[in-house]
Amino acid sequence: MSGELELKLRDRLAKLKRLHLPGAGISDEVRRIEQQLEKMDSGDERDEDEIWRSVEFARHPERPYTLDYIERLIGDWIELHGDRARMDDPAVVSGLGSFAGRTVAVIGHQKGRGDAVQRVKRNFGMSNPEGYRKAMRVMDIANRHGFPVITFVDTPGAYPGVAAEQHGQGGALAASQAAMARLTVPAVACVIGEGGSGGAIAFALANRVLMQQFAIYSVISPEGCASILWRDAGQARKAAAAFRPDAVHCLELGVIDSIIPEPKNGAHSDYDEAAKLLGSSLRATLDELKKMSGKDLRRDRRDRFRSHGVFAS
Amino acid sequence: MAGRIDVSIEHKNSPPEPGGSKKHPNTCPKCNSHYRDDELAANLRVCAQCDYHFPVGALERIEQLLDDGSFIEEAADLRSADPLGFFDLRSYKERIAEAELKTGLGDAMLMGQGKIEGLDFQLTVMDFSFMAGSMGSVVGEKFVRACERAIERKVPLISVNASGGARMQEGILSLMQVPKTVCAVENMRDAGIPFISVLTHPTTAGLLASFATLGDITIAEPGTLMCFTGPRVVQQTVREDLPDDFGLAESNFRFGHLDAIVRRRELKPTLAKLLRLFGHVG
Numbered sequence: 001m002s003g004e005l006e007l008k009l010r011d012r013l014a015k016l017k018r019l020h021l022p023g024a025g026i027s028d029e030v031r032r033i034e035q036q037l038e039k040m041d042s043g044d045e046r047d048e049d050e051i052w053r054s055v056e057f058a059r060h061p062e063r064p065y066t067l068d069y070i071e072r073l074i075g076d077w078i079e080l081h082g083d084r085a086r087m088d089d090p091a092v093v094s095g096l097g098s099f100a101g102r103t104v105a106v107i108g109h110q111k112g113r114g115d116a117v118q119r120v121k122r123n124f125g126m127s128n129p130e131g132y133r134k135a136m137r138v139m140d141i142a143n144r145h146g147f148p149v150i151t152f153v154d155t156p157g158a159y160p161g162v163a164a165e166q167h168g169q170g171g172a173l174a175a176s177q178a179a180m181a182r183l184t185v186p187a188v189a190c191v192i193g194e195g196g197s198g199g200a201i202a203f204a205l206a207n208r209v210l211m212q213q214f215a216i217y218s219v220i221s222p223e224g225c226a227s228i229l230w231r232d233a234g235q236a237r238k239a240a241a242a243f244r245p246d247a248v249h250c251l252e253l254g255v256i257d258s259i260i261p262e263p264k265n266g267a268h269s270d271y272d273e274a275a276k277l278l279g280s281s282l283r284a285t286l287d288e289l290k291k292m293s294g295k296d297l298r299r300d301r302r303d304r305f306r307s308h309g310v311f312a313s
Numbered sequence: 314m315a316g317r318i319d320v321s322i323e324h325k326n327s328p329p330e331p332g333g334s335k336k337h338p339n340t341c342p343k344c345n346s347h348y349r350d351d352e353l354a355a356n357l358r359v360c361a362q363c364d365y366h367f368p369v370g371a372l373e374r375i376e377q378l379l380d381d382g383s384f385i386e387e388a389a390d391l392r393s394a395d396p397l398g399f400f401d402l403r404s405y406k407e408r409i410a411e412a413e414l415k416t417g418l419g420d421a422m423l424m425g426q427g428k429i430e431g432l433d434f435q436l437t438v439m440d441f442s443f444m445a446g447s448m449g450s451v452v453g454e455k456f457v458r459a460c461e462r463a464i465e466r467k468v469p470l471i472s473v474n475a476s477g478g479a480r481m482q483e484g485i486l487s488l489m490q491v492p493k494t495v496c497a498v499e500n501m502r503d504a505g506i507p508f509i510s511v512l513t514h515p516t517t518a519g520l521l522a523s524f525a526t527l528g529d530i531t532i533a534e535p536g537t538l539m540c541f542t543g544p545r546v547v548q549q550t551v552r553e554d555l556p557d558d559f560g561l562a563e564s565n566f567r568f569g570h571l572d573a574i575v576r577r578r579e580l581k582p583t584l585a586k587l588l589r590l591f592g593h594v595g
Contacts, residue, residue, distance in 0.1 A: 012404070029406040032398050158522075160542035160550045165560055166568045170521025170541035177495040178527060197479075197488060198522040198541065205492045219479045219488040219519075229401035229481070242399055243484035253396070255485050302496040306457065308489035309450030310396035313388075 009033050048241040055222060055240055057214035058193050062268040064275070065125075066093050066108030066152040069192065072275035073282070074099055074106055080138055086167070089131030091123040091159070094138040096147065100283045105142035107135045107203060108152030111193070125194070126159035129172035132202050136179045148186040148286055151203040154193035156221060158202070173202045180205035181302060184294030188285050190260070190278065191215045192267075195245075207301050208285045209255070211247045212278070213262040217255065218245035255308065257285075341365050357577045366534050366577055368514060370416070371423045371440035374473055378581050383428035384436070388458050391451045392419055397484045405482040412443045420451040421476065424459045426466070429581060432588040435463040437472040441515070446476035448519055449483040453490030456524060460497035460506075469507040469591055471584060474525045478518025491523040498527045507591040509584065512537050512562065512571075530587060532573045533562035534580070539570075 013033045057063065070077055074097035082088040094107040112122035142149045158169050180187055180203075189206035195217030211217060220228075222236035225243060250256045260281045267274035292300065340347045344363040348356075357377055358367040369377065375384050392409075399405040413419065421443040427436040437459045439446045456472070463470040479487040501508055510528030515538035522541060525531075533539060540547075540560030548555055558564040565571050575583050 016407075028395075029404055032395075032406075033404075036398070158541060160547045162547060162551055162555060162559065165540045165542065165547065166564065168526075168565075168568065168570050170518075170539070171526035171570055173522035173541065174495060174524070174526045177492050177523075178499055181492075181496050181499040198491065198519065201488055201491050201522070205495065218485055219483075220481050225481055239401070242401060243397060243481065245485065250485055253484075253486060255489055302500060305489065305493045305496045308493050309453050309486060310394045310483075311450040311454055312392045312394045313390045 009037055013037070048237055051240050051244055051246050052237050054214050054216050054246040055236075057266045057268070058216040060266065060268045061113065063193055064267050064271045065113065065154060066106075066110045066192070068271055069152060069275050069278060070095075070097065070106055070108075072272065073279045074104070077106075080141075081134070083130045083133035084137060085130070085133065087128075087130050089123075089128050089134060090121055091125055091127040091155070092131030092135055094135050096138075096141070099150070100286060103145075103147045105138050105147045105149045106152070107138055107149065108192075109155040109199070109203070111154060123159060125155045126157060127155065127199060128159050128161070128164045129167045129169050132158075132172040132176040135203065136176055139176075139179050139183060143183050143185055146185055148188070148289070149180070149183060149206075150282065150286075151187070151189045151206065153189055153191045153195050153200045153203050153217075154215075155196050155199040156194050157196035158199035170198075173198045176202040177205045182298065183301070184298055186286060186289035186292070186297055187301065188282060188289070190282065191217050191247075191256070192278070196221060205301065205305065207289055207297060207304065208257045210258055210260050210281055210285065211250055211256040212260045212267060212274075213247055214266050215247060216245035217247075217250050218243060338367075341367075359577050364535070364576070366514065366536055368441055368475070369577075370442055371418060371438040374438050374513075375423065375427070375436075377577075378473070378584065379427040379429060379436070380431065384425055385427075386423060386425040387462065388424050388455050389419060391454055393449055393451050393483075395482075396450075396486055397482070399482040399484070401482075408444060408482065416440060416443045418443050420455070421446045421448070422452045422455045424455040426462075426468075427471075429588060430585045432585065433466075434469045434471055434588060435459050435466065437470070439473065439475045441475040441477070444480060446474075446520075447478060447480035447487070448476055448490050448494075448523075449480035449487050450490065452476075452480075453487075453493050456494045457497040460494075460501045463506050463508075464501055464504045467506070469509060469588060470501065471509045471511065472524065472528075473511045473513060474516045474520055475513045476516055476518075476520040476525075478520060488519070491519055494524040495527065498524050507587075509587055511575075511580070511584075512539050514538055517541065517543060517560075526570070529591075530572050531570070532575050532583070533565070533571050534577055535562060535574055537562040539565055 077097035079095040093110040109125045110122050111125035112118035187206040189204040189209045191211040222240035223233045226235035226239040227233040247259045263270040263273045341360040343365040346362040358369050395405050422439050424437045508528045509530045512533040538560050562574050
């Protein structure tokens with residue numbers, strides 16, 4: 001398979017060298033392909049299999065979900081339901097509880113486990129706008145009462161449905177981020193499974209973004225990317241290797257602040273151990289944010305996101 | 314010159330291509346009326362027969378909306394890098410080079426200062442023909458700088474949007490442009506700067522989940538597709554017929570997501586009115 005890729009790259013290289021396009025760094029591209037070919041020769045390119053393992057672990061049907069962590073980490077938990085306008089969205093869980101000696105608000109995507117009925121009930125963790133509006137309501141409570149906000153991100157994406165669109169899915173995702181941008185309490189996001197695109201980012205505009213070792217975080221699903229760019233959803237492995245949704249890459253790009261280790265065989269192999277590791281990262285992160293004033297927290301959060309992006313000028 | 318619309322987000326009811334061949338860009342896809350370039354330009358690229366709004370590129374949009382010669386471009390030198398060394402069937406670098414050649418633009422957004430009826434404001438305009446108007450690091454950065462300049466200059470921001478969403482060739486960094494631009498809008502809000510968002514066909518996905526829906530005022534041109542998920546994907550998910558106006562501005566207006574639908578020839582006067590009403594800032 002890599003032989004095929006190598007041939008393609010060499011072919012491309014030859015074409016680029018023949019082509020003299022003005023403007024955008026074609027010579028850089030030539031250099032990049034040459035480097036990639038060198039790497040292939042030395043065989044140290046990050047393995048497609050390794051990245052795909054993260055994708056599989058992140059979507060593992062036995063992977064612990066938001067409520068599994070809440071059960072193990074949050075005391076005095078009380079779930080708060082409903083968006084006060086239309087409905088309660090079961091794909092999002094929100095509520096109050098105690099963590100590390102203080103009251104916190106917890107918000108997360110929730111997938112159903114086991115039979116189809118359970119999974120459909122939670123809509124596979126794909127929220128409607130009402131779910132994000134419920135979350136915003138709880139964020140508002142947290143902000144007024146000084147409770148830190150902890151979010152658990154685990155969704156394939158916002159739900160692609162007719163009613164979801166009619167009720168303003170895009171606007172709800174934007175509004176949820178805006179609500180997080182306004183918080184004057186500490187906000188910590190943990191990507192615990194699939195950090196899928198807009199649905200994920202709605203809960204991830206936090207002071208610190210943590211990510212579990214085998215979670216993924218991406219702008220589009222590997223299948224979605226493959227079907228658009230390769231015109232073939234079957235090329236998902238290849239697509240994942242191209243945009244690298246794994247935690248190591250997200251850390252390299254500065255998109256997340258730290259990687260939370262998982263049990264050796266993945267979070268699904270030992271819920272208690274996974275929760276312990278997640279809890280200690282969360283505690284340390286909240287401690288670090290404790291000293292900051294509300295105004296500084298808000299500034300810090302917006303500055304954190306201001307710096308994202310790579311461009312030339 | 315406006316490019317063809319990416320089929321992946323094209324409205325499901327758009328008429329089929331006759332004989333499978335591409336229509337001439339000056340032929341109305343709704344009623345088949347055909348126009349010379351100058352006729353179409355004179356009518357703001359709107360079909361005189363059926364009022365279909367043809368796509369408008371960023372430069373032509375500026376010409377249509379702004380007082381003559383009032384546009385001063387800023388951050389013009391920003392160019393996409395290729396942080397992932399992204400390579401699908403073709404390389405990202407090659408796709409950018411091609412888009413630059415095709416559109417004569419540096420990326421999918423122009424940013425700068427402008428005036429309408431003498432009223433000063435900051436402006437961003439997107440161009441769908443540059444890689445489907447997708448938002449990568451350059452578009453995100455230009456929009457944020459527009460917000461910062463609006464705050465600095467104490468003038469309103471108008472953004473004219475047209476985008477398929479995030480630019481997946483920049484991977485997770487393109488997703489990060491979403492919260493990045495949201496934060497910039499919040500800063501603007503704190504500073505009391507008015508923000509008018511104009512949605513034009515199509516404005517979808519990552520754009521709707523970020524600044525495009527956060528305007529103090531949000532208006533759209535008729536027929537604008539403005540959905541978070543495109544009709545094709547929704548149809549594959551729900552496996553039933555979609556409403557005829559699924560995701561269109563008209564449907565969004567009925568459900569309360571738009572302040573107004575404004576026809577193109579009313580756009581400039583409407584923006585002038587809003588600029589007058591919001592008055593001087595600061």
